[in-house]
Amino acid sequence: MIYAKIPDPNLMPIIYQDDYLVAVNKPPGLVCHPVGYHQGDTLLTRLRYYFGPELRLVHRLDQQTSGVILAAMRPDVMRPLQHQFEQRRTQKIYLALVSGRMLPQEGEIKLPLWLDPIPGSLIQIKGKVVEEGQSAQTDYRVLAATDAVSLLEVNLHSGRKHQIRIHLAALGFPIIGDLIYRNGGLPFLWEHYCRRPSPWGNPLCGQGLHAHRLEIRHPVYAKTLSLVASLPQDWHKFMTQAGLSC
Numbered sequence: 001m002i003y004a005k006i007p008d009p010n011l012m013p014i015i016y017q018d019d020y021l022v023a024v025n026k027p028p029g030l031v032c033h034p035v036g037y038h039q040g041d042t043l044l045t046r047l048r049y050y051f052g053p054e055l056r057l058v059h060r061l062d063q064q065t066s067g068v069i070l071a072a073m074r075p076d077v078m079r080p081l082q083h084q085f086e087q088r089r090t091q092k093i094y095l096a097l098v099s100g101r102m103l104p105q106e107g108e109i110k111l112p113l114w115l116d117p118i119p120g121s122l123i124q125i126k127g128k129v130v131e132e133g134q135s136a137q138t139d140y141r142v143l144a145a146t147d148a149v150s151l152l153e154v155n156l157h158s159g160r161k162h163q164i165r166i167h168l169a170a171l172g173f174p175i176i177g178d179l180i181y182r183n184g185g186l187p188f189l190w191e192h193y194c195r196r197p198s199p200w201g202n203p204l205c206g207q208g209l210h211a212h213r214l215e216i217r218h219p220v221y222a223k224t225l226s227l228v229a230s231l232p233q234d235w236h237k238f239m240t241q242a243g244l245s246c
Contacts, residue, residue, distance in 0.1 A: 012024050012043075016225060021071065021073060023069065026065075028064050028065065028204070028205050029064060029206055030046075030063065031043065032057055032069065056071060057071050062165075064178075065211065066211070066231075067210045068212070068227045081216070088157070091213075092159075093213040093214075094211055095153060096140075097152075097175065097177075098174060099175075100149070100150065108138070111136060111167055111170055112131060113127050114134065115127050127163075128166065134158075137157040140153065140168075149242045153212075165207075169182065178208075179207070203234070203241075206232070210232065213226060213227065
């Protein structure tokens with residue numbers, strides 16, 4: 001089978017490709033599926049344009065999160081891949097840039113989460129920590145830190161919506177560039193109403209959360225795939241300016 005290549009590899013490079021799967025490095029700012037006002041340029045429509053209408057995204061990332069996304073080329077491999085995610089038989093490693101010096105150097109965050117729909121609000125859904133919420137565990141390890149910012153390696157043991165963003169913000173270390181869980185969502189509201197960057201600032205194109213590595217079992221070849229996405233270019237510039245080295 002001959003595949004059409006995405007014409008600009010710097011915009012969305014292909015990490016892995018065979019007759020059954022394709023994995024790409026999603027840029028920040030791109031929505032995965034058509035939803036709401038985002039009906040035109042999405043990750044799904046881009047990939048279907050190049051690989052055909054049968055392609056399906058196996059999982060998703062938030063709009064402002066970059067990194068590994070896996071897609072099934074054929075319907076018959078979609079369900080086995082989804083089953084691995086549902087049964088937590090995948091490993092998802094993220095990199096996160098957070099405000100402040102994260103202490104201790106490594107740890108487990110076990111805080112139950114609940115998604116709270118907000119009718120009539122611009123922020124239509126927002127997660128929060130509540131005792132009666134769904135169980136969620138996030139493990140982290142500090143890779144580099146200054147007094148102002150820390151670079152974390154994050155391992156998800158559950159896949160709740162906005163889990164990493166909520167957990168880190170709840171501990172007082174919000175993700176840099178997060179519009180909803182920093183400052184009570186004021187950056188999001190400011191940018192929506194004022195149509196310009198908020199006074200809280202964001203040195204990154206998206207937010208400081210990157211799906212760095214995904215390990216999954218190939219549904220046909222029965223081998224473990226380790227899919228690694230390189231960091232966005234603006235991360236390197238920001239980390240250099242912040243004095244982070246790892």
